[in-house]
Structure formats: structure tokens, C-alpha cells
Amino acid sequence: MSDRLSASLYRRRAAVLWVSAVALVLAGIGGLGVENRLVHGGFSDPGAQSSHAARLVAEHFPTAGDDLVLLLRGADPVDTPTTTTLGTELTRRAERSPGVRAATSYWTAGRAPSLRSRDSTIGLVTLSLSGDEDDRARTAERLVPDIRRHAGGLTVMAAGPAQVQSEVGEQTAHDLLLAEAVAMPITLVLLLLVFGSAVAATLPLVIALLSVLATRTVLNALAGTVSISVYSMNSTTALGLGLAIDYSLFILARFREELRTGATVREALVPTVRRAGRTVAFSALTVALSLVALLVFPQFFLRSFAYGGIVVVLTAAAGAAFVLPALLAVLGHRVDRYDVFARLRSPERRAAAPENGRWYRFATAVMRRPALYGGGVIVLLLLLASPFTRVSSGLFDDRSLPADSQVHRATQLLRDRFDAGALGTVPVVVRGAGRDLDAYARTLSSVHDVRQVTAATGSYAAGRKVQDPGPATLMDGDTALLSVVSAVEQDSSSGTALVRALRKADPPDGATVWVGGRAAEVEDSTAAIARATPAAIGIVVGSSLVLLFLFTGSVLMPVKALVLNTLSLSATFGAMVFVFQEGHLASLVGSPLHTGTLDATIPILTFCVAFGLSMDYEVFLLSRIRERYLRTGDNTESVAFGLQHTGRIITAAAVLVAVVLFVFAISGVTLLKLLGVGLALAVVLDATLVRAVLVPSFMRLAGRANWWAPGPLRRLHDRVGLRE
Template structure:
């Protein structure tokens, strides 16, 4: 099939480029405005008890909502006549804003002490907003500037989940532009260093542009049917640039290698598309299937990365397999023109970029010699790397899951400074309230609720409980109900406002949620009353539980697809298992480093000193696993393709490994460096979530392309010997029927260049019977 593709692309190269141009233009048009269709949030399970509690509070008790909190600071006391008049006016104006369900404040709610700072300088306006997370964030984006304009010169700061989402959206858009501005020139310089030729260096960027525009158009189309997270744009851009360069490097390297061996342009294009093109297509399929593991999670934040990632992977592969060969067919030997570093290189280095003449002996290459040295002492080198990766992975045993909040933004962001003011100068109940909604109580509602509130207040970690029947602490009622308590009940349900003694995102805070859910529901009604516990701590607990439930399925999809595809690619049982083990080892080291730096704060200055909360966002490890596993398999397929190609010619396992590393080591290293730069640039992001994801993926790529590909793979394959290529006879017959195999004609054409080469399948046939 790939031979026919290469022949067609050569004959119709101009037409193929015109079609590609039309696709590029249509994709650019189709992606217009996609930024405005992406939505905030998506970190919570919409079917979780905490999500139900949030909806009930919003519908039945809007006065208790705190989606947006405004802190109003005047020149004097909040109890002064001027501040009382201003605070009341601002509260009324906020209540009349579209999208606001209810507005209460220190000045309109009986001057509650919890809504006044301890020094009396700041008063609160608490707003309940309608709609989903995205709608609430957009309401906050409109409302906060409006309130500030009418604040009569007084300071108004904004906190709350809606404001956090609003500022995160602005920050991510800014960070995306900054990352592109930094990574694009660096990438171009690296490509020039790799290829020397300005023409060759520009080609991967063309494919990257095509893949990014196509994926933007796909996201824009999907946004009309499903929720797509604002974060997906950043990941799509980074993956599009990285993978397009990966695939283009592999195609370009093989094409230039064939030209150096004396082939014509047409002759060079055929093995390039048949071998490198097929490997790219197979690799892209592996990465795309790895990303499908994200679709099993209920949080649309994770699913969004699958939508954008799959689109950009497939478009990058299509560009590399179909568009790039057409460009090469048109350019021919001119692909090596404009060697901008020619004067900086000596004669020996310039010779490496020749397009004609015999190829150099692989045994003279540095990667060949390095692989040979490693395989002389495989247990020593491999064992040392395994120990190093195990040490790097050890901090992951201390991981503590959380969800992102205001501290995911820079320390100088307005919403973080406002929230920190709430932590420092207000009563703990402002940020540590756990809403508990009770539905369906019996006829003795007041008595049952009183008993239930007493039981809840006796739970360890509960500081105070406020219900319609009064205020409770330590299992007893400490205050009779007042006028404000009446708002905590309606005809169908009652709200208990539980003040925790622990931070919401701490392990103690999430443990408290578990204890609250175990308290016996009130009354003896049939069916019994239904209790829903909400708040930030409950969201953390429910989200981590949802991720834990879906993770086995996601891992099963990723691992199962990778094992099957690698078997079809290699015909071996051991090679897919080896790839799985080595990828798991390198990813574990990556997770350990993420905990060490981002959760515990060690060496955080290397990544911009983000605020650390003692937790790691629960979504990032599984997201990193799916994306990084796919990228790791990317390099695995590139390396194994050349090793297997050589082994089928010679039957020499050790020499084939050294040959494969010699022919892919430089390209894999260059591709990994470029991808790592593109991802690591997100360390400049002001959003810790993006910083964590970018740095984590960059580290995974670097570990995989260096320690794993350069040391562990040669060590393992040397120790396994010919068993690397073994498979039981039934699976071998299955691979003969459906596996990826070169035709006899193909093998003959490629084997001709090797003196005394064996037929393509003879090497496998010599393996011992099972």
C-alpha cells in the first residue's frame, strides 16, 4: 500500500500540494473563533454527590452560595455611614446583574461577623450565580469590572470559584501566546542545527502548522456538541508542534539517507514512504489509541485532551505521510539548500550533509559505538539506570491528591491576593464551610433535623453546625435559631452549614467528608432522607474517587492497544512486554519528580517557584500517563522499526540493535530535545496546572529518549538475545496473516545492498520452535 502511495504522490505531487493548500486554508477558516467556544471547569464528576449538593444549594438556597465573593475595602470602618451606603448600593447593583441568583453582604445580612474582617476594614458581598461553571465564570468576568466602576474610588477585590476560572481563562490565553513566541524561534534554531539546511528545517514547521490548524477546526466543530476545556488549546498546540516535528524528522532523515546512498528522488521516495511513512502511521495510531484512554473519565477536562490530542496526532501523521513526501518530490535535492551553518562546521561535519556518494560505515558512528559498549556490560549499565529511575520514582509514594484553586495562579494575581486576604483576616467559616443538604425528611422534621445536626456537630473535625433549628457544636445546641436560620430550609429540603476545622483540600478535610457521609440520615422516613455533602473538600474526594474508578479501564485501553499494535508491528511477544515495563519505569520516575518539585516544593525555583499546597492535582498523573505513554511508544516504534529491518536482513540481534540505534539515535534525540523544549516552555506559564503538565511531559520525553532508548533498550535486547523475536507458533501464524510485513519484492530491493543478506523472514524462521 505504501509503495502505491509513494508512486501516486510522486506522479501527482503538484496536485497533492494544491489539495494540501486548500485543506490548510479551510482548516484555518474552520478554526476561527475556537477560543471563544472553549469552556471553563470540567475538573469535577457531574454525577458525584458533591456536584448534586452544589446544584441543590444553587437551586434551593441561593443566598448561601459563594460562587463569587467581592471584598470591599474603604478608607475607614465598614460600619461607617458612607461604607454602609456604598456596600448596600453595590449589593443591590450586583443582585440586578443578569446571571446572579442572589446577593448577600455584610450590610444586608444583619452585619454577620463572618462577613467582616477582624480589623473592620473589609466587608464581603457573596453572590450565587446561575448556570454551569463556564456561565458563572463569564458572569464574573462581566460583573467584577462593573462593580469596580461604581465603587466610588474604594477598592474591590474578587475571590471565589467563578473568579478563579475567569482569571485562569485569561492567563491560559496569555500563556499560549507567550509559549508560542518563545518556542517557535528556539525550535527553528534547533531544526537548523539538526539539518543544516534552511529548506529542510522549514518543512517540519509547515507540517506543524497544518496539524495545528486542522485540530483547531476539529475542536471548533466538536465544541458545538460537547464541552471542550480551555486548557485543550494549549495542549493541542504543543502536541501539534512536537509530533509534527517528530514525524517530519523521521521522514526527512530517511529521505536524505536514501539520497546520500545515491538514489534518485523517485527511488528515494519509495523506501522513505514504505518504511518511515509506515512507521509514522503506525506510531500515530499507537499515540491516538493511548489518548483514547482519557475518554473513559467523567471529567470533561480530561476528555478534552483526548479530543484535541487525537485530532492533532492524526493530522500530524497525515501531513507527514502524504503532504511532506509531495513536498520532497517537488524539492528533490534542493531540500539540502541554504546550509546556514556551513562556515561553522569543518569538512568532516559538512560531509555528513552530502546528498550523494556512498553512505558511511555504521560501525564508525558514535551511537553504534555507544550501543556496542552498553551491550558489552548490559547488566551493569541497565541495572544502574533501573536503580536511578527507581530512586526518582520513590517520592510518588507520598503523593496527595487535590484540585486546582486560586493557588494555581501566580502569587501576585488578584484572585489569589483576595483569597489569601480571606484566609488571613476573616473567620475560618468563610472558606471552610461544608454544605450538607438533607432531602425527604418525615413529619417530625424539626426534631429529626435537630438530632441529625447534633450528630454532625459531634463528628471529629467539625467546628460548628448551623441549621434552621439553631447552631450546634460538640454534639449539643449552643444557640437557638434566629431570623437568619429560617433561610436554611424550604418545603423540600434543609441545609446544614458545617464549618470544618481543616483546610478543604487537605487530607484532613477530605477525611471529614467521609465521616460526614457515614452519619445516619435523620428521621425514620421511608424511604430514608437523602443527604448530599458538597464543598471543595467533597469535590476533591469525589473527583479522586471517580479518577480511581476509571483508571483501570484507561490503563487497560492504553496498555492493551499498545501490546496488540506492537505485536502486529514486530511479531514478537517479548518486545511489547519490554516496552510496557520500560515505559512504566520511566513514567514512575516522572511522577516522583512531579511530587518532589510541585507537591513538596523542592527545587521549585527551576520551574518558576509556583505556589505549592502540599497536594498534586488529581487529574495530572493520569493525563501525563496517557500522553507520555503514547509519546514513549512513538520513539519505541521508531527505534524498533530500524532494528527489526536490520535483523530481518542479517539475523544478528546485537548488530541489529547497534545499527538501529545508530540510524535513529540522532533523530530521536533531536526530536526529543525539540519536543521537550516545546513542552518545557510551559514552565513560564502562570497557571500551575499547565506548568506541571508541560514540565512533567518534557521530563518524561527526556528520560525516555536518553536513559530508556539509549541504555535500557540495548541492555534488555542484548540480555534477551534471539528471544526478543520469539512468539508461540499460533501467534506467529496470526502475525503472518495480519501483521505488518514487507512484501518479497520490497525485501529483495532493500536486501540487495547487504552482502550475503538473508531473505527477510529467514531470521525469524531460524528461531527455536516453541
């Protein structure tokens, strides 16, 4: 089949390239405007208690929301006539704006102390916005500049979840353009260093461009039916560029290798498509199945990475397996034209036997003392992994943006100059409480770290009623809202501990209770991720074990790959905690603000993507080892041979992919910075310590057992497995 495919690609190379050119143009057109169709948010579980509480608050108590918080500061204190007039006018203007359900401010709500800074210089306007997360972010994006234009002598700063989402969207779009501008020239220079030839260096970028544009078109189409996160565009670009380079390097290396043996262009395409092309297809399937695991999570932020990632993997593989061979058929020996390093390579070096290669000698040296080298690397990886035992999960907030961002400075003012309740109260929605509402409010007010509870029956503190009911409407039919003011910040471990305590409080007889708010969202989202993680790991591990067995016919090799990948990923997670959660060596990645937590979505996202990339290199290396082993039956020599023929390419591919990913370290959004740096580190560890040291060590110790399988599985592989 593969021989017929290579012959067909050779004969119809012009037609393939014309079709590809048309597809490239159509993809460029089809992807226009995709950025405007991607949405904010997606970190919460829509089926969680906190999400249901938010929907009930929006439905029954539209004035209770604090989606957007405006901080107004004038030259005079907040109670002076001038500041009062301006503050009241701005509150009314905000209330009349499209997308705003209600506006409450210090000047229109009876001059409540909680809406005034402790030094009386700043007054707050809290806005309840309509729609979903994306609608609220777009309202904030439109409303805040309008309020600033009409602020008179007041300085206006904006905080709240809608403003955070709005500024994250702007920063993400800026970071994507910056990353592309930085990554593309660096990648081209590195490709030139790898191949020497200017012609060969540009081919992977052609495949990457085709892959990324095709993925943008698919995302544009999908955005009309499902919610897709704004972050997916950044990940799609990085992954598409990285994998297109990976797959193209492997195809190009095999084609040039065959040409150097004296084969014609047509003859060189046969083993290139049969072996390298098949390996690319198999590797892409492995990566795609790893990304499928993200679909089991309820948060559309994670599912968005699956949508974009699966498409970009498959299109990158298709481009490398079909379009690139057609290009090579046209270029032939001209693929080596404009070799800028030709004079630096002697004919003797080009003709050197494999056993004289550096990778061959390195693998042989490792296999002489496999326990020493392998054991040393395992100890190192375990040391790197140890900080992960201290991981503390959270969700991103304003501190995910740069320290000089407007929303971060505004929120920091809320932390520093206002009571803890200014950062958001904990809404508790009760349905069917009846006369027991007073007793339930007293119970909640006695919970540790609760400062005050306001309900339709009055205000409570320390288990007793301290104030009669106010003018606020906190009852709608049989649905009541209790506003819990805490003594701790919601974006903290103390905040989530408070939510757990509130949920443990005995509800009124016959009533149903939902606890919402930011801390509850963090608690519910991390719990949802924890519940879905076993299924996701099962999909990744199960598919990898099955596919590697079909590829190798071995039982031991898939298990070995699983164990080694887990080791390198654990080391990556440990480094992420050490740098991003605890703040050590943070200056190396742009000094992001650390909050003492690690975003709960990133470890599982890193696991699925990095595991797929690791299997990518595993398949590349094993394909050459297995090919040699089937010819010679010599396990040790086959490992050295395989590393010699793939070590340089895997290392080059890993460096290129790591550079593309590490470019996101310059992102102003900590979430992207964390993801890019984490994936880059995982790729580097896998391509160096794992592929170059642990794989040869393990395969030397296992010997012929590497290729063993019990009789029934051997017969199964003979029927359905991949064979030469």
C-alpha cells in the first residue's frame, strides 16, 4: 500500500501541490475573523453547585451581582459634594448601559462602609451584568472606556471577573502576535542550522503554515456550535508549528538519507513514505488520542485544547505525509541547494559509517553501564519531581496578568484598602427555607471566618442577630439569598475552606442550599477535574499501550514507555510547582506573580499534550530500532543504530519545539507562560534524559525481552499489527 502511495505521489506530484495551494488559500480565507468568535472563560464546571448558584442569583436577584467593580477616586474624599455628584452620575450612566442589569454604589446605597475605602478616598460601583462569561467580558470591554470618558474629575479603575476576562483576552491576542513574530525567525534560523540547506529549512514552515491555517478554519466553523476558549488559538499555533516541524524533520531526514545512498528521487520516496510516513501517521494518531482525553472534562477551556489540538495534529501529519513527499518529488536533489555549511563538512565526515557517529558511540557507552547511567537519571528526575508533593490547586485570577495591568492594580487596591467583603461575598441560595431562614442565617454567621451574614430576616454575626432587615430585596418567592461576608480572601485556601464549612452547615428542614461565589467555583472546578482525571489518564495510557503494542509487537516496550514518560512528566510538574507556585527562580521566566497555588487545569493539560509529544519521540526512535532489529536480531546494536539515526533529528526537533513553546514565556498571562514553559521543559527532558539515556539503559538491561509477547498476543499482532 505504501509503495503504491509513494508511486502515486511521485506521478501526481503537480496535482497534489496544486490542490494543496488551493487548500492553503481557502484555509487562509476560512480562518478570517476566528479570533472574534472565540470566547472568554470556560474554567468552571457548568453542572457544579457554584454554577447553579450563579444562575439562581442572576434569575432571582439581579442586583446582587458584582461582575464588574469600578473604583472611583477624586481629588476630594468620597463624601464631598463634588465627588458625590460625579459618583452618582457615573452610577446612573453605568446602570443605563446595555448589558448592565443593575448598578449599586457607595453614593446610591446609603453610603455603606463596605463600599468605601478605609481612608475615604475611593468609592465603589458594583455592577451586575447580563449574559454568560463572554457576554459579561465584552460588556466590560465596552463599558469601562465609556465610563472613563465621562468621569469628569474622577479617576476610574476597574476590577471584577468580567474585567479580568476582558484584559486577559486583550493580552492573549497581543501575546499571540508577539509569539509568532519572535518564534518564526528564530525557528527558521534553527532549521537552517539543522539542515544547512535554505531550501530544506523552509519546507517544515510551509507544512506548519498549512496546518495552522487549516486548523483556524475548522475552529471558525466549530465556534458556531460549541464554545471555544480564546486560549486555544495560542496553543494551536504553538502545537501546529512544533508538530509540523517534528514530522517534516523526520520525513526530510529519511529522504536525504536515502538520496545519499545513491537512490534516485523516485526510489528514495519509497522507504521515506513506507517507513517515515507511516511512523508520522502512527505518531499523529498517538498524539491525537492523548488529546481526546481532554474531552472528558466539563470545562470548555480544556475541551477547546482538544478541538484545536486534534485538528492541528492530523493536518500537520497529513501535510508531512502527503504534501511534503510531493514537494520532495519536485525538488529532488535540489532540496540540498544553498547549503550554507557545505564547506564545513568534509567528504569523509559525510561518508562516515554509523558506528563512528557520536550518537552511536554515546548509546554504546551508556549501554556498557546501564544501571549506573539509568539509575543516576532516575534519581535526578525524582528530585525534580519532589516539589509536586506540595502542589496546591487554584484558578487564575487578576494576578495571572502582569503586575502593571490595570485590573491587577485595581484589585490590589481592593485587597489593601477595603474590607475583605469588597473582593466579593459568598452567595448562599436557599429554596424552601420558610420560617427556618432566621435560624439558618444564625448558623452560618457562627462559622469560622464568617464576619457577617445578611438575609431577608436581618443581619447576623457570631450566631446572633445584629441588625433588622434592610431595604435590599433578598427574597423572591420561596428562594432566598444570604450574603456571607468573610474575613478571608476568596482566592485563597482559606476561602475554599470557608466554602466547605458553609456547605457542611445543616440546612433548614426541607430546603435545598447552593453555595456560590469565587471560592466555591475554585472548589468545584478542582473537584470536577479530580473526578474526570482517572478517565482521562485511562484514555491516554490505554490508547498508548494498545498503539505501541500494535507498532512493536512487544508487551514490555509499551509499559517501558509509560513508566519513563511518567517519570519525565513528574519532573516537569515538580519544576512548575517550584517556580510558578512557590516563586523560586521566577526571574528566569519573566517574574510572574505567584499566589501560592497552581492553576488546576494546567497539570492535566500538560499531561495530555506532553504525553502525546513524548510518545511522538518514542515512536520515532522505536521505528528505527525495530527496523534494524528485524534485520539483524542484535538488540544492543539495534539500539545504538536507532539512536544514531534519530538522535540528531529528535534533539533538533525537541529544541525547535521547545523554542516555539518557550516563546510563550514572554506572555503577560501567567496561564500561557506556565503552559508554554511546562511543555517546553517536558519536551527537553524527554528528548535528552529519557530518549538518550533511559531508553538505551532500559533496553540493554531487558535484552531480548524487549521484543517478547505471550503467544496469544503475538498471534494477535501477526494478524492486526503493523509489519514491514
